Amino acid sequence: MYLQHFRLTESPFSLTPNTGFFFGLAPHIEALQVLQAALQTGEGFIKVTGEVGTGKTLICRKLINELPERFRCAYVPNPYLTPAELRWAVAMELGVEYSKEVDQQQLTQLIQHKLVENAAAGLTTVLVLDEAQALPDDSLEALRLFTNLETESRKLLQVVLFGQPELDERLAQDKFRQLRQRITFSYKLRPLTAQEAKGYINHRLNVAGYQGRPLFSGRESQLIARASRGIPRLINILSHKALMLSYGEGDDRVRVRHVKGAINDTEDASLHIHPAVLAGFAALLGVLTIAIVWSVTGI
Structure with a gap:
């Protein structure tokens, strides 16, 4: 290819998000600052939206890689999942132990126990979803119910949504007003x-x-x-x-x-x-x- 011709050691313009190529561009730094500040508050949903190709996945990976040790992260890169599939994915990411015979109610309880266990150990649990515009309506509602899990002083789970502008359009619908009101921080990536x-x-x-x-x-x-x-x-x-x-x-x-x-x-x-x-x-x-x-x- 042209690597040797231009004396390059690797492909400079690969489409695979690689945090090694992260550049301190203003919109990306601002998005990370919003995310980091929001996670410190320990409240509700956090949302980052942007057009296709504006760097959402790169920022997502950068955020996960740089989370302080007191955070435990569950990452769902493809959230086109039913509510049941979403629960299984979250349980797996959190390291929840369960048997094949467990039903959805029991699985939810196991997830809650894991969140309580993390909180008791001084850990903050964060669920990060990329391509969140693909979440089915029922799964968005299931996600909102996840954030009902809390102690008297703090939420047991924070949710970070990365999505295309279609996510904003969907959340603007009246049926999602409860979830929309729980979005405490948001950022829109610009070109x-x-x-x-x-x-x-x-x-x-x-x-x-x-x-x-x-x-x-x-x-x-x-x-x-x-x-x-x-x-x-x-x-x-x-x-x-x-x-x-x-x-x-x-x-x-x-x-x-x-x-x-x-x-x-x-x-x-x-x-x-x-x-x-x-x-x-x-x-x-x-x-x-x-x-x-x-x-x-x-x-």
Whole structure:
């Protein structure tokens, strides 16, 4: 691939959320600060929403990795679960011991006993759900009932919801007013500015081992920021494809034409460029992709 060509030690623009590439972008730092402050209060629900690709899962993993020792975390990455499945998932994450014959009422009691046990040991239990917009209605209600578990002085369980804007739309419905009133802290992730996008691109290249003059100038970074609408996932995709095109031409840096070729090849990115102008770059990108697959898989 282009790693050796640009003297990189690893892929700088992988789509897999990797906290090793975490960059102190203002919206991400602000979201973490809200989450950390909210968890210190020990009350209710906490919610973080943002468009697809804005970094919710990365923030989620960063939060979990940095929780102080006094916290016990149950993490549910795919909450498209029935109420019963949600209880099983929570019980498993909390390390609750149960037999196969246990029914749902008994399972709920076992979970409550575990929460009481954690609290008695001075531990705060946190349930973190990613992609929370996928929770069925009945499971959202079951989640609210979980937070009814409390002592006289504190909640036994805090819930952190990460979700797309559809989660806000669902919670705005009247039938979810009880749950909505329990959301004590919330944060909405915004897209990156052009300057933040430039810093983000350079940071990921540096973490991946790049040393030398910038591979992306201010103009190329601005084009990527504009075409991606400031969404980190799209910035990754466009930067990766631009590097592929630059490598395919044997160039030592990314040019505007490479960025435009990457934009033309990405459905969710656009500068309203006529496709015919960039057809050659799209073809080159396709050839490079096939070549990379061959080199990796040997097929």
